[in-house]
Amino acid sequence: MIPIEHFLILAGLLFIIGLVIVITKKNAIMVLIGIELMLNGANLNLVTFSASDPNIGGQMFALFVILIAAAEAAVALAIILNVYKHYRTSNVDEVNELKP
Amino acid sequence: MLALIVVLTPLVSFVIMTLLKDQSEKILGSTAVLLSGFTFLVAFILCLNLIIGDNVYQQMEWFSLGEGLSFNVGFLLDELTAVMLLVVTFVSFMVHLFSGGYMSGDKGYARYFGLLGLFTFSMLGIVIADNLLLLFIFWELVGFSSYLLIGFWFEKPTAVLASKKAFIVNRIGDLGFVVAIMVLWSEYGTVDFLSLQQLNSPDSFWMSIAGIGLLCGVMGKSAQFPLQVWLPDAMEGPTPVSALIHAATMVAAGIFLLARIFLILSPTVLNVVAIVGAITAFMGAIAAINQYDIKKVLAFSTISQLGYMVMGIGVGATGGAVFHLVTHAFFKACLFLSAGAVIHWMHQHLDHNSDAQDMRSMGGLRKYLPLVFITFSVSAMSLAGLPLFSGFLSKDAILTGVLQRALDSGNTMSFVVAFLAFGSIILTAFYMTRQVIMIFFGESRSNAVSAIQSKIKFPISMRIPLIFLSIGGTWLLFSTNPLSGSDSWLMTLFASDFERNISHNVHLTVSIGALLLSISGITFGYLRFRNNPLSGEGVGLVNYINQLSFNNWFMDRIYQIVFVNATLRIAQLSRLIEVQLVDRLVNYIGISHIVLSRVIGWGDKYVVDGMVHLTTSGIHTVGRIAKSAQGDNVQRYIMTALISVIFIVGSLACYAIWRG
Secondary structure (H helix, E strand, O other): OOOHHHHHHHHHHHHHHHHHHHHHOOEHHHHHHHHHHHHHHHHHHHHHHHOOOOOOHHHHHHHHHHHHHHHHHHHHHHHHHHHHHHHOOOEOOOOOOOOO | OHHHHHHHHHHHHHHHHHHOOOOOHHHHHHHHHHHHHHHHHHHHHHHHHHHHOOOEEEEEEEEEOOOOOEEEEEEEEOHHHHHHHHHHHHHHHHHHHHHHHHOOOOOOHHHHHHHHHHHHHHHHHHHHEOEHHHHHHHHHHHHHHHHHHHOOOOOOHHHHHHHHHHHHHHHHHHHHHHHHHHHHHHHHOOOEHHHHHHHOOOOOHHHHHHHHHHHHHHHHHOOOOOOOOHHHHHHHOOHHHHHHHHHHOHHHHHHHHHHHOHHHOOHHHHHHHHHHHHHHHHHHHHHHOOOOEHHHHHHHHHHHHHHHHHHHHHHOOHHHHHHHHHHHHHHHHHHHHHHHHHHHHHHHHOOOOOOOOEHHHOOOHHHOOHHHHHHHHHHHHHHHOOOOEHHHHHHHHHHHHHHHHHHHHOOHHHHHHHHHHHHHHHHHHHHHHHHHHHHHOOOOOOOOOOOOOOOOOOOHHHHHHHHHHHHHHEHHHOOOOOOOHHHOHHHHHHOOHHHHOOOHHHHHHHHHHHHHHHHHHHHHHHHHHOOOOOOOOOOOHHHHHHHHHHOHHHHHHHHHHHHHHHHHHHHHHHHHHHHHHHHHHHHHHHHHHHHHHHHHHHHHHHHHHHHHHHHHHHHHHHHHHHHHOOOOOHHHHHHHHHHHHHHHHHHHHHHHHHHO
């Protein structure tokens, strides 16, 4: 079978790439994409460990995570739309009223 | 009691004159003259009492400085006082009478008589004082009255200068007087005349010091060398003032003092006294021979005669000195008043630009002022020492004393004194002859006489004093024997033991010698001046003597250079030091204040405020640093959280590995 480390490394990579995208991207949509990637990475991790779990708890958790991710993506998009309406930009650096 | 009346009446006159100063001249003049005459009358009665009866010696306590140190003051009225009282009050009375006419029209009329009263009061105070301190008080008062009277015409700047000079020079002598009083008080505990006489220790060192001090006082008051410079300048005052003060009374106060303290003067001091007197007599006589102002000749003559009196005391001839004091008072006052009459006449007949006192514009006044001519000549002959006149008698008395002393002691100084004394006789006769000729004989040199050819009659108030005083110039008041002085009643009263024992040979030598010298002096004067009264020029030695005489031995110049200029230089130097040092110091202190304040200001601004700023900026920085954790960027938060998680997990992992 495929050794479990490969799954974990992939999940880790996905998570880190998603994190990097969140940290470094200017566009808010890209940040959302990054968040999705992070979620997916976490999901993969969950599912990988549930393969050796007789209660398949990980898989159940992953279903909930997908559900939450969808809801949260909808809400986040709604927020971004409203933010765009107010600030006229979707650059995360510029939507800032807290002076340094 | 009578003494108090005598002394205080002139003071009353002074007060009345001050109160009544706006009354008419007649009222003021008559009041003053009457009071003066009254004073003389009371003095006369008092003197009769004193001479016939006992001396009066009354004291009362004035103040006490604690236990046993009480100071008494009072009267001492003996024969000397009696004679002085008579002389002072009589001359004062005559001067008051004369001034009534002389000073009429002057706007200070009331002030003049008031001051005369004040002066007479002070002089009488000197005469009755019984101790040195009381005498000194009146001594100073007399000097002060003299100052006021010399500067009587105070709008004249020369008069003001002269009065200041008189007072200051007098003061210098008084310094010695005060030192003497202090010495006597501290050494012997008394300054009372009778007590001092009873001490009977004239040879001690401190007594000699006191004697020298008192001699300094006499030098100042009686215009002896070297303090004689004030008397010629004092002629700026009105002429009757010169007659009263500077001929008859005030300057005689010094002689009076010497007579009072004679018994406490040691032989050393007496030698000094004699030398000072002789030098003064000679210097005064030389200075008189080339003056052209009437009053200056008489002033220098006074200096010279006072020198005679001082010399008389110095050689021990106290009787002669007092005798000469009295006769000098009469004839010198008469000379001054006669000169005053001449000046009065010249004033009324000359234009205002000319000097009425300048003898060079007089001459031939014998025809116009016959009475004055007689009184002046009588007094002049008395001064020159011709027999039948009082001056002869009194000078004789002094000169016998001088010669006897020289023969007794035999040392050169006494012979020098004698030489100067006898030499001055020729000079005295010489200058008086010159003066008489210049004023009264020859042709008139002024343009005044041609205007008024008639004789001007003086008021009777001016003529009576002249007549009475000139009687005093003859032998009549003094001795029954016109040719010998030792029979005089004054000598009987005052002659010292030394004088009574003078040998007959000495008397004879002096009488004949003095007579010959006087006559030769008159002859020289007559021969030189009879045709040309103005001959004042000469060559070589004569010219040198003329210059010396006219400038009073250049004493004024010498004093100016040595004392006045030196003092001014010291003052300038002090001012320089003051400006450079003291003012600089003050400026530097001021500047340093400002500098200090600037420094403190800087400190305040940068240090104190700096600390405050430091604190605030520190807090600010901390705040900024703390705030910097919050940013405007959400992604930073995520980054921070990530790093913190890695850090924590990593540290936990390391901890777990390390623990095993």
